[in-house]
Amino acid sequence: MLWYTGKRLLQMIPVFFGATFLIYFMVFSLPGDPIAALYGDRPVSPGVIAQIRAEYNLDKPLIEQYLLYIGGFFQGDLGTTFSGRAVSDVMASAFPITARLAMLALFFEAVAGILVGLVAGLRKGKLFDASALVVSLLLISVPTFVIGFVLQYVFGVQLGLFRTTVSGSAPLDELIMPALVLASVSFAYIVRLTRASVSDNLGADFVRTATAKGLSRPRVVTVHVLRNSLVPVVTFLGVDIGSLMVGAIVTEGIFNINGVGGTVYDAIQLGEGPTVVSFIAVMVVIFVVANLFVDLLYAALDPRIRYAK
């Protein structure tokens, strides 16, 4: 298992270089001069633009720009944004906020999703099951921004229960509503996954055996049915950690959260290579680690899975 983990971590190195170069290349190929665009129609003197271009190495060829960036990266210097802030500072403020939001959303969707899915699976065909299916279908088909705006309007503007937009430090209580919006679609998928998996396992041989052994119903449900039903759910959650951590542009936009999604979106719009690449490099690492974590979790959940050499 240690060997397996090590091998997976080593695979990250080429993924890292490949991804960063590819992204750098793509930002580099964006049409237009980002510095000229900063000033729009203003008759800014060409000398100003030339000096700023030189400051950000934008006057050099792609390979040289990339090598300068990577060189700085390994000395802990991720470059600066066009507004003169260190990219590392921007990351240090954006990632914790997104992490908090992601963890809260993950908590909501996992706990509520598994619970509702389990009950629905156990009572297949009954009223609760039917309504769970309808609600989840609704959540999947309505776009996130609609849910976001509706919740914001009803609970923020009309009832005044929550702040409409999140304040700068993004404390946990203000993130509850955005997290619910962010969790809504995944919640629906988890309900459906859990429900299907639970109802499959209810008819499995090992469940019949456990019941025949005289185990109590709660024990059969939690240890034998639920635990084995969680493998597909955990796979889904693992992928979801990745996508939650790389930010949610729509939800962040609605609630004015200064997270990763909005920052990267803005940086792409501005053509700020170092910012985009640094953020994406971290995202790649998060994705790879999250996937590794999920793979390792399989072994814990299902005794039949083992990672050998």
Next chain:
Amino acid sequence: MKIRRMGTTAIALAAVGALALSGCSSEPESTGDGSAIVTTNGSEPQNPLIPTNTTEAGGGKIVTSVFAGLVSYSATGEEELEVAESIESDDATTWTVTLNDGWTFTNDEPVTSESFIDAWNYGALYDNAQGSSYFFDNIVGYSDVQNTMDDPSGAVDEDGAPLQVGDPLAETMSGLTVVDDTTFTVELAAAEADWPLRLGYTAYSPLPQVAFDDMDAFGENPIGNGPYELAAEGAWEHDVQIALVTNPDYAGVRVPKNGGLDIVFYGTQEGAYAAVQGGDLDVLDALPSSAFASYQSDFPDTFVNQPAAVFQAFNMPYYLEHWSGEEGELRRAAISMSINREEITDVIFQGTRTPATDFTSPVIDGYSDSLEGSDVLEYNPDEAVAKWAEADAISPYEDTFDIAYNSDGGHSAWVDAVVNSIKNTLDIEAVGKPYPTFAAALDDRSAATLTGATRAGWQADYPSMYNFLAPLYQTGAGSNYEGYSSEEFDTLLDEGASASSVEDATAKYVEAQEVLLKDLPTIPLWYANVTGVWADTVQNVEFGWDSVPLYSDITKE
């Protein structure tokens, strides 16, 4: 000409206006809590808060609040003396500036002649690469501090021309002379009658000596002499907000009636709008297009929708076939008359744009809605078809007419409406041509490879007709991208600039605009209105000529 203290009268008049407006309400006018903090929307400044390097709205509204220049602007765009006691000249070329005594920066350093001259010299010097350096280009000696030479390494750009590197012949502009602590003179390279009108722009702010030790650090925690100061070291939380409090030593015409400002940065206008609705934000100075239809019912008594100093149009490049000479003139007039501006501003913008009748803006002194020849800006399908046919007689047109725009800026709806209006009137093919970003559109423009019109917008930096005309249409001017050149126009503009009074200058600018109406180097569309809403927790919200609320007048309970 002389500019004397006129500020007091303007304030008195404004106060009368406010009283008259509130007269219909039976409740006594609240004076508010003098220590209450007003929250308003903003955006993360593009650069550290250095006045000469702040060229966009997000940083601009902060710098204007933290610094006080020689003059500031009233709501209607008149200049009111701040640090200056007088700004005088006999020939509109050599200006003598006298400062009031007793002004200090918030670090107790006195504001002197050097505070201005050092700041302006810093802003103009090539090596400092300040975005607003071109604001000093009319001062004698500017060409020396901006001097460049061919790159000594022999490097060339894409076209094979030698790259230019800075080679300033002087560190300071010779046209700026200190007389004593409170007097300095400015010599202009060319006469400019309304030069003092420029001086309320952020680029002309004074700087304390401490700024020059470490400008970047200063830009993080600027020390100014304006109505507000930063609440504390680090009050600027990047991407989040900046907290300003009242500067107790401020002695100008914008004394705050509130305790401070929290300018909160919003990523989207939708979010900011919801925040005002939910009571989390007091004043919002821009509306999302999704609220155009509902803002007047959401905020029945606390909204504003009035023309602002923003002119929107589309330019026609002269290098295209069919668009130069007499044929081009006819075609441009035909295109202009085939656009139903009234209908588009009503339907697409829900009345948040005002159809254009000139090349400036209704908030600018000297604006007129009845210039000679301005009927070319009215919808007149019959005349449009006739002119187009006349042009076709010279050389038949078989191309597709297109208007280039950046698709990330919410322009597609109106561009489609405009090209449809043209298509239906003239019965030609007309389409919008989206570019992914503004930067991409700029490339084709600077390479002169456009295939048709490009959308254009101009927001004035200071409330003067000159600022709407010279940078855009003067031969060789910095933002004259389509290469328009008219001797008649240039002469009138020069005559206006060197006129001995502002009235004479305005008369010349009006004539110059009438030349533009004949030539139509750009097809005027409309003026963008300032639209905003505020919560009922605040009173006395008034928007200035520059679309920014007059923050110091806002009261809050």
